[in-house]
Amino acid sequence: MHALENRIATSVLVIGTGGAGLRAAIELAERGVGVLAVGKRPKADAHTTLAAGGINAALATMDPEDTWQQHAADTLKESYLLAHPETVRIVAEGAARGIEDLERYGMPFAREEDGRISLRFFGAHSYRRTAYAGDYTGLEIQRTLINRAAQLDIPVLDTVYVTRLLVRDGTVFGAYGFDLADGSRYVIHADAVILATGGHTRIWRRTSSRRDENTGDSFRLAVLAGCRIRDAELVQFHPSGLIAPESAAGTLVSEAARGEGGILRNGLGERFMERYDPERMELSTRDRVSLAAYTEIKQGRGTPAGGVWLDVSHLPRETIMTRLPRVYQTLLELQMLDITRQPIEIAPTAHYSMGGVWVRPEDHGTGVGGLYAIGEAASGLHGANRLGGNSLIELLVYGRLAGQAAAEHSAGLEEHRRSAEAVEAARAEVDELLAADGPENVRALQRALRDVMTEHAGVVRDESGLLKGLEELAAVEARMADVGVHPDLAGFQDLAHAFDLKSAALAARATIESALERRETRGCHNRSDYPRLDPELQVNLVWSGPGAVEREPIPPVPAAIAALMREVSTAGKLVE
DSSP, rough: OOOOEEEEEEEEEEEOSSHHHHHHHHHHHHHHHEEEEOOSSSSGGGGGGGOOOOOOOOOSSSSSSOOHHHHHHHHHHHTOSSHHHHHHEEEEHHHHHHHHHHHTOOOOOBBBSSSSSOBBOOOOOSOOEEEOTTHHHHHHHHHHHHHEEEEEEEOOOEEEEEEEEEEEETTTEEEEEHHHHHHHHEEEEEEEEEEOOOOOOGSSSSSSOOTTTSSSSHHHHHHHTTEEEOOTTTTEEEEEEOOOGGGTOOOOOEOOOHTTOOEEEEEOOTTTTHOTTTTTTEEEEHHHHHHHHHHHHHHHOOOTTTTTEETTSSSSSHHHHHHHHHHHHHHHOOOOOOTSSEEEEEEEEEEESSOOOOTTTOBBBSSTTTEEEEEGGGGSTTTTSSSHHHHHHHHHHHHHHHHHHHHHHHHHOOOOOOHHHHOOOOOOHHHHHHHBBBBBOOHHHHHHHHHHHHHHHHSSEEEHHHHHHHHHHHHHHHHHTTBBOOOOTTTTTTHHHHHHHHHHHHHHHHHHHHHHHSSSHHHHBBTTTSSOGGGGGOOOEEETTTTTEEEEEEEOOHHHHHHHHOOOOOOOOOOO
């Protein structure tokens, strides 16, 4: 007996309803192209809402000498030369338009008294170019995009979990999935598909992602469709994630806390940044602060719970209330802690996937016909270190461009061939999991996998640890063959978690195998056995399946941009 199958056809299917997915859907609807957006969590609760700091564009409203070229140069410098220069150019040059689009949709940016958009400093930017709305910029962007999508009557399905992309002869023709509430199936036929399904940071124990998001869905969907993964090993660890309570481990304390004058101390009370970056201290870059905190904890100078202290209690109460309202509120709610009086216990936290699906710079096409990847699911902009505020602008620039490319692909199709075999394979995969009645618990295996990644592929890595990680990962993969999946009255979450686990295992393998291959220390990737940067490794590592990692050369930086690359002082700037 087969579950009910809903059959839907649309010109373009967008998978993921965060900022990137919604921006792409809006582009399509504004062009009059049929679009359907599906997500596995309510669109108002997308990961985008957690982005606190701001969104970058060289608008020059505060520093008239700023240019998009300088924004590009700063981004490439911060990427340790692993970003794709053309991707960087497109984002930096298209950023102002991205902000204009948001304004047109009604985004309430913070403004100066004369009405121009306020911009603030973020670490490693040469000028003020980060637009914001309080310390909840991502939330406002998401609200703005949801409102615009509603005005355009864009259909959004909020409870559909996509399990497979449907491909025939190297061209995508839709996707297969199920409804999280009632288990009914979806066969969605589409001329083009845009993948906006986030990153893979949830495969670590402490992460700024919530439960059951960013488990590497984009990696698995893409690889099974014939795409490749670029820079899987390059993951940004945010310096300040909460340790407690366990249910909220990894929740971020905005780096505005350091930007406003917060001080970091180890378990002995020492201000340890003096040892690692005496000039910039707490205002150093993310990768340095994370490495410093990690080293203190690892060498036994951490707090009893395995963290370090971040203290803002010496700041005027008014500063905390006006500049750090969300941090104040969050700590009160989660820990009954008053940050105006007590320090916050934090530790480095998996925060952002700088790698992702391999895409072309011009339109984020994946090499599979009609399939595009955008947002944190894609790669190319951030290299080995992300410039704070660049992730939000990337959603808008490439949401627009991929929407445009998908529209053109759909319009240009003379015929679209489908494959009953592909649909049957997707259907059988779900049937098989639903029938699985083994002794292994999906949640326990997810935990085991996160422990492997945290232990062996975290902030600092080395060959023996990574090899041990591969061994332990193989053991988890073997146990996955014996899971039991038991949907209940509350819905089909258990089935979703089983697919999350499949994605996480694939993403973990891509990450560890790529990390083994990158025998150097560069940006976020610290190899204690290879502490120096190796000029030979100024390449992207592209993973196409177990054991298959290739080096991809990166085009040279155009001379006009290279001339602007420089060490940027972070004195007095936020380093989000």
